[in-house]
Amino acid sequence: MKIALAQINPTVGDFTGNTKKILEFAARAAEQQAEFVIFPELAICGYPPADFLEKKAFVDRAAQAAEELAAWTSAPGRPALLVGSVMAVDSAIGKRVRNVAVLLAEGRATFVQQKMLLPFYDVFDEQRYFEPATSQSLVSLNGQPLAITICEDAWNDKDFWPRQLYPVDPVDALMQQWQTEAEQLDRYPRLIVNISASPFNQGKPAVRQKMLAAIAARHNAFVVMVNQVGGNDGLVFDGSSLVLDPTGTVVARGACFAEDLVVVNVPHTSAAAPLGCDEIAEVWQALVLGTRDYIRKCGFSKALIGLSGGIDSALVAAIAVEALGAENVVGIGMPSEYSSLGSIEDARYLARNLGIRFELLPIHDVFAQFQKTLEPLFAGTSFGLAEENLQSRIRGTLLMALSNKFGALVLTTGNKSEMSVGYCTLYGDMVGALAVIGDVYKTRVYQLSRYANREREVIPRNTIEKPPSAELRPDQKDTDSLPPYEVLDPILEAYVERFLSAEQIAKKQGIDPALVRSVLKLVEQSEYKRQQAAPVLKVTQKSFGTGRRFPIAVKVQV
Structure with a gap:
């Protein structure tokens, strides 16, 4: 037949x-x-x-x-x-x-x-x-x-x-x-x-x-x-x-x-013929297809991305360009007083490599006005998380204004490591229609970024090599708040995807049990954020979304 x-x-x-x-x-x-x-x-x-x-x-x-x-x-x-x-x-x-x-x-x-x-x-x-x-x-x-x-x-x-x-x-x-x-x-x-x-x-x-x-x-x-x-x-x-x-x-x-x-x-x-691509290539193709179909099946054609000069937003931009074409992707740089000149240049360099439109909207003045407005209530307090998140929320507001004005969907740039431990800001960097790499751990972000550069330099070398930072306060590094991603990601994978206990993870990975418990506590405390996040493209066995259902108001012993 x-x-x-x-x-x-x-x-x-x-x-x-x-x-x-x-x-x-x-x-x-x-x-x-x-x-x-x-x-x-x-x-x-x-x-x-x-x-x-x-x-x-x-x-x-x-x-x-x-x-x-x-x-x-x-x-x-x-x-x-x-x-x-x-x-x-x-x-x-x-x-x-x-x-x-x-x-x-x-x-x-x-x-x-x-x-x-x-x-x-x-x-x-x-x-x-x-x-x-x-x-x-x-x-x-x-x-x-x-x-x-x-x-x-x-x-x-x-x-x-x-x-x-x-x-x-x-x-x-x-x-x-x-x-x-x-x-x-x-x-x-x-x-x-x-x-x-x-x-x-x-x-x-x-x-x-x-x-x-x-x-x-x-x-x-x-x-x-x-x-x-x-x-x-x-x-x-x-x-x-x-x-x-x-x-x-x-x-x-x-x-x-x-x-x-x-x-x-x-x-x-x-x-x-045998299967023609390895696991990294498969994940790349899945993210490209998922991004393309989400935007087009929702009736849109263009995407907006906040480009910080960091590796996460760079990877999302590269995926979006392959999914939609460079003419349909716009990058927006929104530097604050804590953004390094190198990060701004890295974002420009990325946009040139991708052939996308890039616009710069500095947020210094807006941030200053917000601080002035809040000054009577913030008086006597030190600069901290509220001020850091305020910068992120200003950026989210600007992106959504551009989205409404020009009919382009905002793609969020947070990875699975950040979403797991809550290293992300509600109504800030979590603003958007689709979490393209929300099921991609940070260590895999680096692997995919090198894959994006397999034929030519798309993501700037400096973006890949520099220490990751949110740049929301002077000299900030991700490792100020989190273990190195090489340590963090295996803990998260074991807990989020395989449901291992703190004791099992510590024993299998040879890690201090106190460190493991501190990470797991962050995961449990961040459930309320994840349930307000954009839809996540699923590429692992257990992603955040409909396939992982946990209550928010709980008291969990980790």
């Missing part, structure tokens, strides 16, 4: 645009004589639709779009389509909707497979919305039997995972059905199809491939997985669709972080 993997980038709620895109990819596949075109999970409505699923009009519109797609297949010679969608539940008991894969052929829906395993961990909350399938069955297309699954349905292989999350394995159940009918079905190659909306995090594409390879080898089957690509809010989907043969060898592969149409004959024997 000639199969097309249609790896598309849908937008949540854009039924017209998504349907048009599906038909465009289907027509391209038909031109290549594909018999069967496979699209990602919930391709019709976009993933994740969240509480839009509570709206009847949303579900009805998905049904209308499916009918339109079915009608396209009625013309002679057109391929069948497998499309992810949402459908209303007929029963009066249980959830109102179901997550389905709909097989469209000869002008109608010939088969519907309902998702059985509904993830409810990290960023997933599917049990909130969907009614799980109670059973699944094989279906035949042009004589070829198909075992159709949806994303999580393939993520419960007892031979691959040390702990199963669910009591059933839909893939195993479908293959048992195949075995029962082996006398009739084994004339055909075993074919497992999985439509997915599997979000990216560091290293996940490689894990996903290994898992699917294990399924292929275990069941002596070809596995076809079609994954969504693109950014939707804080989630980034990498695509990386795959076809694997019964030995677990990849015989066809979709692009990473880009739409793609891959047409392949199954059975197929030629091995595909």
Whole structure:
């Protein structure tokens, strides 16, 4: 069978645009004589639709779009389509909707497979919305039997995972059905199809491939997985669709972080090229795609960035330029009396390297006026955190004024290390529409900055080499308030992402337990800030946002 993997980038709620895109990819596949075109999970409505699923009009519109797609297949010679969608539940008991894969052929829906395993961990909350399938069955297309699954349905292989999350394995159940009918079905190659909306995090594409390879080898089957690509809010989907043969060898592969149409004959024997980029390159591409899609899917085209001359804002600017083009990025320098001349020049140099517009708005006079206004109440107190944060909040106000005036979204520049310990200012440097590197630890900021300079110097050498500083008071350095990032980041990763205790972290890393506890106390005290932060592009297993849910008013013993 000639199969097309249609790896598309849908937008949540854009039924017209998504349907048009599906038909465009289907027509391209038909031109290549594909018999069967496979699209990602919930391709019709976009993933994740969240509480839009509570709206009847949303579900009805998905049904209308499916009918339109079915009608396209009625013309002679057109391929069948497998499309992810949402459908209303007929029963009066249980959830109102179901997550389905709909097989469209000869002008109608010939088969519907309902998702059985509904993830409810990290960023997933599917049990909130969907009614799980109670059973699944094989279906035949042009004589070829198909075992159709949806994303999580393939993520419960007892031979691959040390702990199963669910009591059933839909893939195993479908293959048992195949075995029962082996006398009739084994004339055909075993074919497992999985439509997915599997979000990216560091290293996940490689894990996903290994898992699917294990399924292929275990069941002596070809596995076809079609994954969504693109950014939707804080989630980034990498695509990386795959076809694997019964030995677990990849015989066809979709692009990473880009739409793609891959047409392949199954059975197929030629091995595909290996993954073409390392983990740093993957994270870079994810941040670029997530930034581009967030801004454009929100109806904007331009971005504003406060350029301090530091490495964080430099990295965000470099990502924004690759995502949007230099003509759509504006850098704003806002020096105070504590900003070094070197930092101002570093910001200018960066803007020249990137080819972006750069404007300087000194805040000395504004800061002085604020201090004068506050003087009667601040009298008798020393310069401290209030004055430092005031500078940051002035900058945030200026950026938002420019955003409102010129219709450009502000990108925040705080990294994950800072967000973890609260080394950031509410209504100041946290102001903005998207936290581009809010899931990137400071040590990884340096790695990504060197990656940005892989072909030429984009981020100035001095920006990378100088000690990091907020420059909010004389001779300030980050290490005045925090441990060196080489010490801090491993503590944060262990606590935020792996939930280790202070004692476990101190023992594993050979660090003073008192230092560890002081860091963890900062993490817990800063939850109120994080819950007011801009959406964060997720690139690690546990980012700040919907996938990490903690109360604010707590008393935690660390």
